[in-house]
Amino acid sequence: MSGHRSYFNLGLGACLAISLSAVAADGETVHVYNWYDYIGPNTLHDFKRDTGIQPVYDTFDSAEVLEGKLLTSRSGYDVVVASNFSLPTLIKAGALAPLPHARMPDFTNMDADLMAKLANNDPGNQYAVPYLWGTNGIGYNVDKVRAALGDKAPVDSWDLVFKEENLAKLGQCGVAMLDSPSEMLPVALHYLGLPPNSTNPEDYNKAEALLLKLRPHIAYFNSSKFISDLSNGNICVAVGWSGAMLEAKATAEQAGNGVKIAYSLPKEGAPVWFDTLVLLKDAPHPQQGLAFIDYLMRADVIAPVSNHLNYPNGNRNATALVAEATRNNPAVYPSAEALATLFTLQPLPPATERVRTRIWSKVKNGE
Known part of the structure; x- marks a missing residue:
């Protein structure tokens, strides 16, 4: 999971990392480990x-x-940005410190x-x-999908x-999917009315059959290429x-290339x-680490991060401070009803992971 990292604005995160890695000669420090290019420019x-x-x-x-860094040795970090998918493994390994909610002023402002x-x-x-969060759904070229499937295309x-008859038509203008068995197979299972975190091999056989049937109409599986291809009209x-x-969508609008992109939460x-945000059990600077987590939980701090990265955050008081186009987009800030339909992904037993890996290899190769 967690390939949902920004692959965009590449350079900025690297510059920040370099400029802020010089430790002050005196005074307090906090050691932070985050996804590449995944923070506000001024945070x-x-x-x-x-x-x-x-x-x-x-x-x-x-x-x-x-996970490799946190599970093998004392990492030297205080605060880490960890995917919810990694949490069970890290908790089981005893790598995390419980958070003192009573000492965290914004904890009560987290969305219930x-x-x-x-x-x-x-x-x-x-x-x-929560630091930032999001969903997996469908990005599409409004005009090309309408041209392929008509005004009643089931974009929602x-x-x-x-559905093979839809994908066969869309395949003419290009369809891409994430190269991630841990994200795509649960969606296929869910579509078939099966548990997305199933451990039943028979369920995976059904998901495999569905994806192999669709495979001829899928241009590629890749977890970064689709962003630019969608914005410049290479895929639909x-x-x-x-x-x-x-x-x-923003890239297409800035380029003025006439490509209209929309995002749908089915x-x-x-998912x-x-x-x-987690505090490590062996954090060298736990108090400073907690101060950093507290800071990022503040509405006035996290809202600009959401604006920069186009992802919602967990503080309900921050929503009013997020850019109107983002906060009013129900695909990005889902309604309570839509949120109720969403599911989290779980780490699965090694035997099931092997099944997923084997199926994914077959699907990608179109066997």
Whole structure:
């Protein structure tokens, strides 16, 4: 999971990491480990200005890198941005410190519906608070999809990409899907009315049959290429992350190329994911780490991060501070009814993971 990382604005995160890695000769520091290019342009600077604590900021680009660093040794980090998908593994390994909710002024401002979803991976919400979150859905070229399927194209449904007669027509203008068995197979299972986190091999046989039937109409599986291809009109449909689709839309608008992109959260339900703030059990600077988490929970701090990255955050008081086009987009800030249809993904037993990997290899190769 967690490939939902921004692949956009590439350079900025690297510059921040370099400029802020120089530790102050004196004074307090906090060591932070976050996804590449996944923070506001001024957040770290403002944190130092407001608290006097110097952030030492490093980045990673895959959940495997993060888990490997946290599970094998004392990492030296205080605060880490971990996917909800990684939380069960990290909790089981004893890598995380429980958060002292009573000492966190903005904890009561976290959205209750989101916290209930997150509790599927962090029972009792003991160890993690949402940083940013999003959904997996369908990004599409409004005009090309209408041309292929007519005015009644089922853009609000997984039928758009999982019904063969629809996908066959859309295949003419290009369809892409994430290269991620842990994200795509649960969606296929859910579409078939099966548990998205199933451990039943027979369920996976059904998902495999569905995807192999669709495979001839899918241009490629890739977790970054679809963003630019959607924005410049090279493809007309992609299954991927909400923020990536909004980035493609914004890029097309800035280019003035006439490509109109929309993002749909299918009515049947879809994966919801969270990137969370956690404090490590062996954090060298736990108090400063907690101060950093507190800071990012503040509405006035996290709203500009949401605006920069096109992802919603967990503080319900921040919503009014988020750009109107983002907060009023029901595909990005779902209604309570839509949120109720969303499901979280779970780590699965090794035997099931092997089944998923084998199926994905077959699907990608079109065997």
